Amino acid sequence: MNRRVQFSLLLLAAASGCVDALAFTVLGTVFAGVMTGNLVLLGAAVGHAAGSGAGTGEGVAAPLYALGGYVVGAALVALVCRGAARRASWPGRVVACLAGQTVMLAGVAVVGGVLDGRPGGAWRTVLLVVAALAMGGQSAAMVAAGSGAAPTTYFTGTLTALVTGTADGSGRGTGRLWVAARLCAVVAGAACGVAVHAGAPSWGFVPPAVFTAAAVGCQKPAQRLRRAVTRLHKNPLHHTNNETH
Structure with missing residues (x-):
């Protein structure tokens, strides 16, 4: 993976830690x-x-809302990214889905700010579902990116691979440092989200949107979109064939 992708993964990991800490x-x-x-x-x-x-209603409701939002978000992104070419750089549709995630998290930040960072009742449920939609979409986008990405919302496997690779000597080089950096990023993101919310509740939901926007920005989305439109304009039949195989 190139350095630009690695920085995007760090930022997405920070966003994930931030969102989960605020959700909890x-x-x-x-x-x-x-x-x-x-x-x-x-x-x-x-x-x-x-x-x-x-x-069981009260205790079961919140986990079910989060699970439902996550599943829907992952399914929608999987449909959008179906057939996208998997390579070292992220397909345009993956970047577009992450841009959509940024918009959702920005919406959460705006509503959270209007509610003074302390949503209750139905609004709390709505923000939880939208946040879960965003995280499900992020997870599915990383799956669609293939070998050019890594998990950014769940880290048990990442931690296990780092520990076992270090212990048996199979994990060496800069790749291991980037893995460790992603683990640090999720902790830092969680700390950032909770600290901002504690100090300025109205701004508490802003950091996840900022982290995700920065991750998208690292991928030069405008340039990638122009290239995709140019390819489609020059050879629409070839583009269609690529998308369907």
Whole structure:
């Protein structure tokens, strides 16, 4: 992967950590991107309700909203990016989907700011679902990018690969440093989001949108869009064939 892609991955990891930290601390004690955690929280809520004889609605709702948003976001991006060429640089459709994610997170930031950073009731649910949509889309975009990308919303496998590669000597070189940097980025992003929200709640949801916008900017989206339009204009039949195979 080239350096521009690596920086984009760092920024997306920071955005992911930021969104998840804000979702957990502000939007309902669930995650927007870490679905393993939400599945565990869902099971815990069901188990607690079964053991205590209480209703399951309140504890189950938030994990289900987050899971639903994530699944829909991932599915939509998978459909948009279907058939995109996978190479070292990200396909234009992947960059476009990440730009759409930026718009969604910017919307969350605006609504969160209007609500003074403390959404409640239906608004809290809406912001959680939109944040989960964005994270599902980000995860699917990285899958669509193929070998030119890496996970940026879930890091258990990343941490495992780093530890095992370091222990058995199979992981060497600058690649291992970039992996470690992504792990640091998700922690830094989470810290940034919570710190900004604690100090200035109205601005608390802004950092994820800024991180994601910067990641898209690293990919020179305007230049890539111009090239795609030029190729389509010069040879539309060839473009269509490429998109369908």
